[in-house]
Amino acid sequence: MSIEETISQMAREAKQAARAAASMPTEVKNRVLIRVADELRRQIKIIQQENEKDLTAGREKGLSAAMIDRLTLSDRVIDSMIDGLREVAALIDPVGEISEMNKQPSGIMVGRMRIPLGVIAMIYESRPNVTIDAAALCLKAGNAVILRGGSEAIHSNLALAKILQDALAAEGAPAAIIQVIPTTDRQAVNALLTQEACIDLIIPRGGEGLIRFVAENSRIPVLKHYKGVCHAFVDYNADFEMAAAIILNSKAQRPGVCNALETMLVHREVAPIFLPFVGKRLAEAGVTLRGCSETMALWPETQAADDTDWDREYLELILAVKVVADIDEAMDHIAAHGSQHTETIVTESYANAQRFIREVDSSSVMINASTRFADGGQYGLGAEIGISTTKLHAYGPMGLKELTTKKFIVYGSGQIRE
Amino acid sequence: MSIEETISQMAREAKQAARAAASMPTEVKNRVLIRVADELRRQIKIIQQENEKDLTAGREKGLSAAMIDRLTLSDRVIDSMIDGLREVAALIDPVGEISEMNKQPSGIMVGRMRIPLGVIAMIYESRPNVTIDAAALCLKAGNAVILRGGSEAIHSNLALAKILQDALAAEGAPAAIIQVIPTTDRQAVNALLTQEACIDLIIPRGGEGLIRFVAENSRIPVLKHYKGVCHAFVDYNADFEMAAAIILNSKAQRPGVCNALETMLVHREVAPIFLPFVGKRLAEAGVTLRGCSETMALWPETQAADDTDWDREYLELILAVKVVADIDEAMDHIAAHGSQHTETIVTESYANAQRFIREVDSSSVMINASTRFADGGQYGLGAEIGISTTKLHAYGPMGLKELTTKKFIVYGSGQIRE
Numbered sequence: 001m002s003i004e005e006t007i008s009q010m011a012r013e014a015k016q017a018a019r020a021a022a023s024m025p026t027e028v029k030n031r032v033l034i035r036v037a038d039e040l041r042r043q044i045k046i047i048q049q050e051n052e053k054d055l056t057a058g059r060e061k062g063l064s065a066a067m068i069d070r071l072t073l074s075d076r077v078i079d080s081m082i083d084g085l086r087e088v089a090a091l092i093d094p095v096g097e098i099s100e101m102n103k104q105p106s107g108i109m110v111g112r113m114r115i116p117l118g119v120i121a122m123i124y125e126s127r128p129n130v131t132i133d134a135a136a137l138c139l140k141a142g143n144a145v146i147l148r149g150g151s152e153a154i155h156s157n158l159a160l161a162k163i164l165q166d167a168l169a170a171e172g173a174p175a176a177i178i179q180v181i182p183t184t185d186r187q188a189v190n191a192l193l194t195q196e197a198c199i200d201l202i203i204p205r206g207g208e209g210l211i212r213f214v215a216e217n218s219r220i221p222v223l224k225h226y227k228g229v230c231h232a233f234v235d236y237n238a239d240f241e242m243a244a245a246i247i248l249n250s251k252a253q254r255p256g257v258c259n260a261l262e263t264m265l266v267h268r269e270v271a272p273i274f275l276p277f278v279g280k281r282l283a284e285a286g287v288t289l290r291g292c293s294e295t296m297a298l299w300p301e302t303q304a305a306d307d308t309d310w311d312r313e314y315l316e317l318i319l320a321v322k323v324v325a326d327i328d329e330a331m332d333h334i335a336a337h338g339s340q341h342t343e344t345i346v347t348e349s350y351a352n353a354q355r356f357i358r359e360v361d362s363s364s365v366m367i368n369a370s371t372r373f374a375d376g377g378q379y380g381l382g383a384e385i386g387i388s389t390t391k392l393h394a395y396g397p398m399g400l401k402e403l404t405t406k407k408f409i410v411y412g413s414g415q416i417r418e
Numbered sequence: 419m420s421i422e423e424t425i426s427q428m429a430r431e432a433k434q435a436a437r438a439a440a441s442m443p444t445e446v447k448n449r450v451l452i453r454v455a456d457e458l459r460r461q462i463k464i465i466q467q468e469n470e471k472d473l474t475a476g477r478e479k480g481l482s483a484a485m486i487d488r489l490t491l492s493d494r495v496i497d498s499m500i501d502g503l504r505e506v507a508a509l510i511d512p513v514g515e516i517s518e519m520n521k522q523p524s525g526i527m528v529g530r531m532r533i534p535l536g537v538i539a540m541i542y543e544s545r546p547n548v549t550i551d552a553a554a555l556c557l558k559a560g561n562a563v564i565l566r567g568g569s570e571a572i573h574s575n576l577a578l579a580k581i582l583q584d585a586l587a588a589e590g591a592p593a594a595i596i597q598v599i600p601t602t603d604r605q606a607v608n609a610l611l612t613q614e615a616c617i618d619l620i621i622p623r624g625g626e627g628l629i630r631f632v633a634e635n636s637r638i639p640v641l642k643h644y645k646g647v648c649h650a651f652v653d654y655n656a657d658f659e660m661a662a663a664i665i666l667n668s669k670a671q672r673p674g675v676c677n678a679l680e681t682m683l684v685h686r687e688v689a690p691i692f693l694p695f696v697g698k699r700l701a702e703a704g705v706t707l708r709g710c711s712e713t714m715a716l717w718p719e720t721q722a723a724d725d726t727d728w729d730r731e732y733l734e735l736i737l738a739v740k741v742v743a744d745i746d747e748a749m750d751h752i753a754a755h756g757s758q759h760t761e762t763i764v765t766e767s768y769a770n771a772q773r774f775i776r777e778v779d780s781s782s783v784m785i786n787a788s789t790r791f792a793d794g795g796q797y798g799l800g801a802e803i804g805i806s807t808t809k810l811h812a813y814g815p816m817g818l819k820e821l822t823t824k825k826f827i828v829y830g831s832g833q834i835r836e
Contacts, residue, residue: 249834369830412787416667
């Protein structure tokens with residue numbers, strides 16, 4: 001079979017299996033998840049042997065230490081996969097929830113029932129633990145899923161796929177509910193993106209290049225975020241201690257992730273005092289500042305920012321800094337340079353807090369909190385399958401509910417339309 | 419300017435105007451809507467003069483009587499546009515609604531705020547009243563909108579556009595919140611579909627050809643339905659009087675619309691009595707039956723159905739009929755041939771009613787009610803901008819809320835992430 005035929009067959013089987021996934025009782029879904037957790041523990045040696053093949057090939061290919069780290073299925077990583085499975089099993093099943101049930105003038109009762117989306121395809125890079133995390137969430141939400149991990153993790157992913165499919169089979173469910181694409185051929189991704197007759201949603205996770213490729217070539221709806229250029233605005237009456245703590249935490253607690261801070265905007269009124277106050281602490285934390293001319297004048301350790309700095313996702317210990325006239329200029333800057341990921345204001349002003357929350361168009365908008373909280377776990381979603389920075393269907397961290405939709409249900413007693 | 423440049427500029431202006439639309443106070447939005455209603459009344463002669471130009475051109479082009487009817491802005495149609503505007507003005511503003519606000523273990527309060535989608539483009543055929551209906555809903559939901567009506571309605575649509583834009587300007591709002599594409603050139607649609615940097619959502623309304631063209635060529639997410647192949651399943655213990663009334667109403671009350679019934683499935687146990695019972699009434703209503711061999715044996719007036727009949731949206735007084743063994747065969751038939759629009763079961767069985775509601779994957783699933791109820795107005799949505807039969811973002815009739823999304827909002831008091 002050609003790659004196109006293989007993918008097309010997988011998609012058809014997934015669509016077929018999606019009906020079984022949608023009507024699978026909660027207890028059966030949970031038993032599958034717990035069985036996978038148990039088997040990960042039992043087969044840890046086999047998994048790590050397969051993982052070692054990927055690691056060896058990766059070292060030969062000269063992958064960076066960071067890449068090798070992400071690829072490694074250490075005991076600790078496998079433990080966290082097991083914990084994740086148990087957590088997803090413990091979440092309330094979203095499927096079948098009925099809401100908004102109201103009687104209409106005609107006498108019919110109209111409400112909405114939460115249902116699975118159908119077939120979801122995940123395309124991701126490197127980390128093989130995504131295979132388990134994504135499969136668990138998609139299954140719990142009643143979907144079938146097709147997983148396409150990075151080529152450098154193929155042995156690890158296939159070992160995990162076997163455990164997932166064996167667990168489904170052991171509970172009498174179709175194994176095609178969870179499928180891993182068995183080839184590293186790049187053509188498989190292209191073929192996947194044209195299966196709009198069978199696949200309902202594509203979720204790419206990884207670098208901007210991968211995500212752009214998927215978004216530009218997919219005939220299927222895509223939930224995605226390209227990057228996180230997150231902003232903090234320090235208002236004229238901000239509590240300096242609070243502001244400095246939030247800036248430091250947002251920027252330096254884990255600089256390599258998408259909800260880390262990239263640009264600080266400071267109200268002109270407080271800049272002369274606040275910039276040296278926070279600048280000193282940022283320098284101690286190893287953070288380099290790239291600022292506008294006003295920032296440079298007020299905190300001489302600042303490097304000059306050029307026009308490109310306002311749009312950059314550094315993902316390292318660099319912070320762009322700009323002095324602004326007021327909240328309006330801050331919000332204009334965010335509208336022009338933000339990535340609709342996460343922005344926070346530090347203020348004691350009720351009016352400005354309310355304006356910022358209402359007027360800033362980002363998937364997460366915060367008052368007096370670190371941008372690092374923009375995360376499904378921290379938001380109480382239970383688990384997160386990704387973050388969307390486009391507005392259709394989901395905006396922000398996506399949990400179980402975002403892998404479902406709602407249909408209308410009507411309870412009548414013989415009503416007809418006049 | 420080329421058509422591409424014109425459309426690209428309209429899209430950029432819409433994106434710019436969307437920020438103003440998003441933060442427009444409810445009372446201003448409502449004043450614009452009421453002003454439009456008043457001006458429609460005041461300028462009725464001008465509108466009908468412009469409409470007459472379209473009607474004259476349409477008659478010269480040899481449009482069918484049905485097309486001319488849809489194109490005509492009679493006093494009655496304008497009255498209903500005015501009523502529609504007042505109804506939309508009376509609806510609760512969905513923008514800014516906060517829900518699901520909960521305190522998280524970190525101490526932050528996390529909730530969701532309803533916000534506009536941004537810029538919506540509507541592409542539709544024939545009926546110029548859609549220009550007013552769609553503009554009203556998009557504005558009330560805080561969006562900017564670009565409207566592209568049928569070329570045969572261009573004079574009518576531009577006259578309505580002027581009233582809409584004048585009303586915005588009179589209330590101090592940017593006129594670019596509502597724009598009508600001023601050319602009938604087909605290239606304008608192609609150009610519109612590539613403005614993914616500025617437009618958030620495309621809603622096509624019209625024939626299957628238009629919708630397929632939009633879906634296949636759009637780089638922007640599309641909410642759509644191709645057709646409504648709606649089913650009714652008459653169960654073994656259905657109340658015959660109720661079942662017949664529902665079948666008749668679903669099929670014949672208005673056969674030309676998407677929520678009209680196209681296929682009746684009858685349980686084998688009751689087919690010998692029910693088919694003659696309903697067949698006689700359907701014949702009296704002028705409905706022709708196309709059935710399987712069992713149907714033909716039980717009700718000889720039935721024509722033979724061929725394989726294509728099970729997938730057809732007749733939109734006229736023809737009904738496909740099939741005898742099935744049980745609810746499972748009925749649901750399998752719906753899964754194979756349905757269009758995810760609307761299906762209804764007529765049954766006295768609690769268990770089968772529950773199974774049908776849960777297991778049938780359509781945007782509207784009903785018990786003991788006419789499929790003709792699948793409509794935003796009948797569902798209490800206040801007004802309807804269209805119906806979606808794909809699951810992402812909206813599934814079923816779409817009202818004001820479906821023209822919005824939700825962002826996460828976080829209220830902190832200085833929290834940072836551990």
